[in-house]
Every structure is written in structure tokens, then in C-alpha cells.
Amino acid sequence: MSAPAAPTPTTDPTLKSPIVRVEDLVKYFPAGSGLFGRSVVHAVDGVSLAIQAGETLGLVGESGCGKSTLGRVIVRLLPSTSGHVYFKDTDLTKVRGEKLRRTRQEIQMIFQDPYASLNPRMTVGDIVSEPLRNFGVARGRKAEQKVQEVMRVVGLNPNFVNRYPHEFSGGQRQRIGIARALVLNPTFIVADEPVSALDVSIQAQIVNLMEDLQEKFQLTFLFIAHDLSVVRHISDRIAVMYLGKIVEIGASDAIRDRPLHPYTKVLESSVPVPDPDIEALRKPILLKGEIPSPVNPPSACRFHTRCPIAQPICSEVEPPLEMKENGHFAACHFAGQL
């Protein structure tokens, strides 16, 4: 008899009905050729996680750590190097043809830059209805009706269908992107920094809209952002990424109250809050050095070159992403000790 396997983030016992399961997902990009042959960017390097139906999983980490790449591989905008992405038990890395088309209809993406992600030569109506045409779901009168309906849902005046993206503000363009993502009635949406490019007062409009839509259509979100405050607000659970790996994942509250990984602790301590009394007392933990290159990531624990509590073992043995508390995973030999 073998001992039961230890839980992984993919088999997290606290998730009753995961809709997305990512297993050991790897995405490398070629990075030209070096002295020892071709080198690669380890953009996503062995990520495992699961997303519960109807929840928002937040994904945070510094610029270049692989958040967008992970999101794009999950929705299959990019092919994976290895590993699996299961959506409702279908392995997206394996399916082809009609089955893939049907599954992809349920999975949509919203992008960071509301300027670059909309074709400037298409009208809003054409942009929003494009997925309907691509997937052969509806055309003509029926497509028009559907477009008007989603425009109303995201708070855009349906009379604007014939206008072009440049006639809209940043927040309105982000609404257009959301309308396009909603038009196929998806169940799962990857939102890659949907509010990062917007002014604060507009950010709140879009965050509130996404929360309303989630409730109304029982959507599941993977919400990517580098701003921990926004992620904290919108997410039920949070995954923290560093150099291509998830270093901690757990309930949003648990990560705020008991961050276990030193990198999470550093992030938490670095974010200012709009309260001068709290700010007078906050002491950010400043990191030494630079974020290392994902072409030659450090050995074993990738954070060891900057970690304030690193020990010799940290550069020799890679710490597994283990469950330290119920539903709270961290990859650190000295979890909770900073």
C-alpha cells in the first residue's frame, strides 16, 4: 500500500468544483543562441493550480515574471512547451478540431491595453460581433441583437455601434473589450491587467462592472495584475508568481494575514495604503539586487539571490509548493519565518 499523495494546488482539497486545472505547465521562448547552444526564456516553468467554478483567482507578481504568458497559454493563445490545462476535464493541450472550437467558446480573454487590443479600423459593432462570426454562432439580425444586448450589459450606449475605438475614452474602450469577451456567453475569463492603464476613478467603474458581471453570469475569473491592492479587492484566492513559478497560493485573507513565502511578505510590505497614520508605521522590506534574468534563473529556490532569510539549502534543493495550512500552499524551506 502506498501512502496517499500529498495535496498539490491542482488537487487542493478545499476546492469543491474546480473548473480549470493546470498541471506542471511550462512555456519556454527561444532567446537567441549563446555560448552553450540555444538559450531559452523560462517564462512559465512548472506551474500547477486550480480555479474553482465561480471564483476569482488573482495572479500577482513583478513585471516579466510570466503572468501574461501563463494567461495566454491557459486560453491557448500560445502553445505550451509541456504540461496540461484541463477545462472541465478536457485537456486543452490535446483537443483538436470541433471539440477545441466548442471549448474555446467558453473561454475568453480581456487585455490590458484598451488602445492596442482593439482594431482601430473596425466599428465597435464589428469588434464586439467578431467572435460571433468567427465561431459561426450568429449573424445578421440575431448578431445585431446580441451585440446591443452585451453593450447595454457593460454600460455602453448601443447607439454607438457604428463608432470607432478612437472615439471612446480608455474606460469605455475597456468596456468594449469586455463586451467582446462576453458575447459568446463564456464561463471562464482571463483578464490580463484590465484596469492597469486606467485612471483611478475609472478603475473603480470597471472593477465594479466585472464584479456585477461575475454575479450575473456566474463567471469564473483569472485576474492578472501587478497591483496587489486591486487583486486583493477582487479575488477570492491569490497566486503569487516569481520568475515563472507560483511561490504561494491561498485564500486572499490568509495571504494578507499570514503570508508564508518571504517574497509575498516583501510584496505585502511594499504596497502603500491611503492612510497617513498607517504609512507612518509601515516599514517596507527592501530587496537587495535585481530580479534575475529568466534566461538563467537561479538554482533551486529562484528567490534565494534576494531572499532576506536564505540559507545554503535554498540554492541546493528546490522547495516544493506544499500545503502548509488548509488550502494554503507555499514553496519555501522556511515558510512563515520572515
Place this chain on the structure above:
Amino acid sequence: MQDLKVQFFVSGGTVNAVDGVSFEIDRGEIVGIVGESGSGKTMTALSLLRLIPEPGRITNGRILYGEKDVAQMTDEEIREFRGNEIAMIFQDPMTSLNPVLRIGFQVEEAMIAHQRFSNKQAKERVVPMLQRVRIPAAKDRVRDYPHQFSGGMRQRAMIAMGVSNEPSLLIADEPTTALDVTVQASIIELIRDLSRELRASVILITHNMALVASLCNRVIVMYAGRIVEQGPTRAIFKNPQHPYTWSLLRSMPRVDEKEKERLISIKGLPPDLGKMPPGCKFHPRCKFRVDRCFTEEPPLDEVDPGQRARCWVLMKNIANPEAQAQT
């Protein structure tokens, strides 16, 4: 600065980018200017240096620096003044660094250009300057080019160039907006330390209220080219009187959020500066407006010692603002 007005004369008419802005900054004080993009923060700061780009012009106001009036200076005087008294740090350090020159050389040139130091002194000061802004292994890195530096290091190099002449006023325009939060934290610490070491005043321009809470003694809130509220940081955060300030503070999610509360969003958009609404410029978006707001623009009046707000109503006169704002 008294009653500053900056106008852009464009083909469609006149844009009042800054309209009637007045404020003072004491020696050693750190003042935050906050507001959304387009509210006139950058233009206000640039006018302190008389650096308004074409087709813009300062059309009104006095800018006194100690006893000197910046508006009256000759071109020669203003150049000297910019180099010796004021340093400016921008959001994107890449636009201010020359990509084909070594970092060390650029810091050295910045010192020589303003003639405070001899060539020899300047050369000797380069490495200590880079160390002062905490660039690791500064001795080895002076020979690097800007692209070999990370975003945070480039911002440090810019700050080194700015403070190498020991200016008495440092203007930082969105200095950390392009940076990761861990890097932001270290740049904010650096600015705090330098202001103390140099006994320099700092103007921090940002859209991030939390950064202001962390660094500034005083806050100026701008909307549509005007100051709508100003006062000591604590008063502005604990007791904001202008509906725009109040809403901004509640529209930001907080990292220490315990109970999930719905964010207060400000409906609509800031006005187009070419087509300004009559009355209070915030009235089309304001949840607390009264009849008078549609026609008469309120003055920036004192509401508490040191705190001023441009509003007919004021938040202290509203019974249950949260409920009213969510409608």
C-alpha cells in the same frame, strides 16, 4: 506660486490647462500634487521652471522663488536657476537619458553643465553620487549604458543626475509609475532620505493617493486645471471636504482591506478642457451637487486652519455620504 494660468493656443481654440493655481512650499517640505491624467499636474510643475511646451504659454500669475520672480528672469538667469536650484525627475527615465552614452559620463556632464563643480571635482563625485542613490556595485557600473540598467536603476541614475548639484527643490513627476511595487518602495525611501540629507523641498506628482500618504506633508488635489482641495496630509485623508477628494479616496482598493466593500466609482469622465462646463467643474460627476453648482464656480475657501476646498456644499454637511454616493 500665485494665480498661475497656463493656456494652450490650439487650432480649435484655447485650452486652459492650469487655471488660477496658487500655492506655497516651505523649505524641506514634501508636497504631493494628485489628480487624474490631464488635470494639469505636469503643466503646473513645468511652469515652475518656465518649461511649458509650445503652443502653451503662462498667461497669468507670479512664480516667486525666495525673492526671485521666475517669470521676470532672463533666459540666461532661468537656465542657471533650473540647473542650480531645481531638479526634475520624470516618469520614464529612458526619455531623459542618452542611450548611447555611458551612465557615469552622463552624471558627470550634468554636474559640469551647471558649473558648480570643476571637471576634476565632477569626475570624482560620479561614483559617490551613484552610491548615494544606492546603485549596487556603483564603481563597476559607471561604465554601463542605460539599456544595461533595469528600470529602477535608470530612475536612480536620473535622480543622481538631478541631485548632483544639491538642488533646493526636487520635482518628481510620476517617478515610480512605470516601476514594480518593490522598486517603487525603494525609490520612495530614497527620495525621503535625499530630501532630509539635502534639506530640499520635494514636489511629488502622482495619481496614487497612497504614495502621498506615505511621503508627503501636504497635498494639493487638482481637477480640470484647478486646485479643488489642499491641506495637511492627515486632514485631507481623514477629513476630506471636497467631493472629488472624498470619492477618489473611496474609489481605491486597499491592500489592507478586511471586509469587502463596494468601491465608490465616480461616474462619467473628467471634462474636456476645451469645453469646460459652467459652474463647478466637477458638477457633472458630483453626487452631492445642489442647484447653485450648475451655474456658479465655488472659490477655494478655507474650511479648517490650513485646509482649503473649492465646494459650495462640503462633505462635513452631508449626513450619510456613502449611501448617497452608491446611488
